[in-house]
Amino acid sequence: MRPHRIVLYLITAIIGVLYIYMTWIYAPPEATLGESIRIFFQHVAPALTAYTAFGVTLICGILYLWRQDIRIDVLGGASIKLGLLFTTITLLTGMQWADATWGVPWNWDPRETTTLILWIAYACLWVYRASVNDREVKAQFGSIFSIVAFPAVVLSYLSIHIWNTLHPIVITPTGLQMGIEHGLTMMVSMITILLLYVILLELTYRVDSSEEMLLEYRMTRS
């Protein structure tokens, strides 16, 4: 294993332990939400990481159209899978939090709805990529699709500003609207989940690249 990878895993493990400590012990119960605030830390960080993952897919799409390098497309494809994973975590923790706070897991709140739309949109992109056989055409058209699908991310992010919502607006232009302990815990959770995303992205990219090489080898032999 390369040294930079060991350092990254070690840092993530240390911050991960800190994240668990801060979420479950350090952060006090919130005045209105009580203990359910702890779900919040498992909810916001995956949501922002999912937006980041889809943003990486968008950038990879633009870069692929510019450079025509298949490795960029593999990276973009890997980021779609991780974006879907983190959106799934966001939806599940969101439902758990909604159930604890409002008594029902799903109430068609604009943020809930647009996050579900986001999940469906990128699941469609994933299925679409699988339905194209020619490798270069898949990369070319998949890149175009990733660009035109990105408004779904913008819509999900802006939904709480456009529509009347039950969802609290925590991140504002003036900063985090929460106490110092909760703000610190959220920052640590953000860093941990982002680091996990980076590690998973690298691993997924390596697995997908190996699959690509294997496919190419089979094609050459046949």
Place this chain on the structure above:
Amino acid sequence: MTSSFKAALVIAAKDIRSQFRKPFEVFAMFLFALIAILAFAFGMGGVVDPEIGSAMVWVIIFLTGMFGFAPIFLSEVETGTLRGISIAPIPAWAVYIGKVIYGFFMMGVVEIFLLPMTMLLFGFAFDPFDPFLYAIFVVGTLDLAAVGSMASALTMPSESKATIFPLVYFPTATSAIILLIELTRGLVVGPGLITLGFLLQLLIGHLIAMITISAVIFQYALTS
């Protein structure tokens, strides 16, 4: 620039002329929309709240678009004319804009018949003298034609085109559909917290963004 735009109009005119040779296709879209109205009316027990009925207009147009926009480029693949278009001495964006104009025309024709029918059957009414009504329908239909044309182009290389088109059309059209439902509901029951003007600005922004992005990247779809 002007000659490219003329080329776009020529492509649109060519498609519209071909469509006139097969008028049953537009009629089939209208019938599909009518079936959707009936299905929704059955689902809601025959009594449809005006607020829901007005929102349903765009859901039905969206579903009809799945039926109508899919052949925009796929028909070129089936008839083998796509290669001719791709090697024609015109920029790729002109081909795309031509297809958007054709899609707008086709869906516009369906809407002329669909809208009064929906108002009649769902029991709500738009003010015919409200300029917002026309602005919403023109911008909305143009927006759906823009994303529908792009979705049709993206479906070309897929192994299972019929299954994949709705999966491509949904993510690209959803943002517009949500805004259109809000706008149309606002016209019937009055605006909510957000003014109709602001929502229309968002919709116009979405249309400009989708047309610009699609026109710029369309050359990559045509050259593949």
